[in-house]
Amino acid sequence: MRRNTALALCLALPLAACGTPQERCIDRNTSEYRTVSSLLAEVEGNLSRGYAWEERQVVRTRFEQCRRVYRDRNGQQHVTTYGCWRDVVDNERYRVPIDPAAETRKRDGLVERQAALTRGANAAVAACRAAYPEAA
Known part of the structure; x- marks a missing residue:
């Protein structure tokens, strides 16, 4: 029985990786926010290390x-x-x-951009959750 369950899970994982309609909607509507957040994390890492x-x-x-x-x-x-x-x-x-002054300016710009995108990303997530409610 365990083997059949494990086999079923292995076959279902690639399909689950595609995401639910809600997850795809959120992914599609928050891509810029996630990109800015990723860049911000990279810049902060560069500043903390002292190199890129x-x-x-x-x-x-x-x-x-x-x-x-x-x-x-x-x-x-x-x-x-x-x-x-x-x-x-x-x-x-x-x-x-790295040039710490330039990286600091870059970080400050990304923090401002992230703050500007946060409201839109939160609204998009709420709209996607309302449009595609997931079964509990």
């Missing part, structure tokens, strides 16, 4: 096992493996110095 994080892509060469498929005289396929070098792209995080 950036990412760059780095190409590295890695030794791997490669496969080669060939046919013999009778037409049968054979697979051989051999060592080969492959290029692999990695993302690398690195520190970037």
Whole structure:
């Protein structure tokens, strides 16, 4: 019985990830507020650390096992493996110095923008909850 329940939950999770109509409505109508909040959290993190994080892509060469498929005289396929070098792209995080005065101005601007968006986001959430009530 437990196995069937676990299987049903595993199959239902991808469908639940899409969200209910209420969740989709809230998500759609509060995207700018969430973006500003995310940027604000990033700027505050930069100020508390004293530096920012950036990412760059780095190409590295890695030794791997490669496969080669060939046919013999009778037409049968054979697979051989051999060592080969492959290029692999990695993302690398690195520190970037910040200008604390500029980051402070950026934070202050984002705080003002977040405060301006808060009323609209709250109204949108209330409207979505009224339009799509969820069953308890």
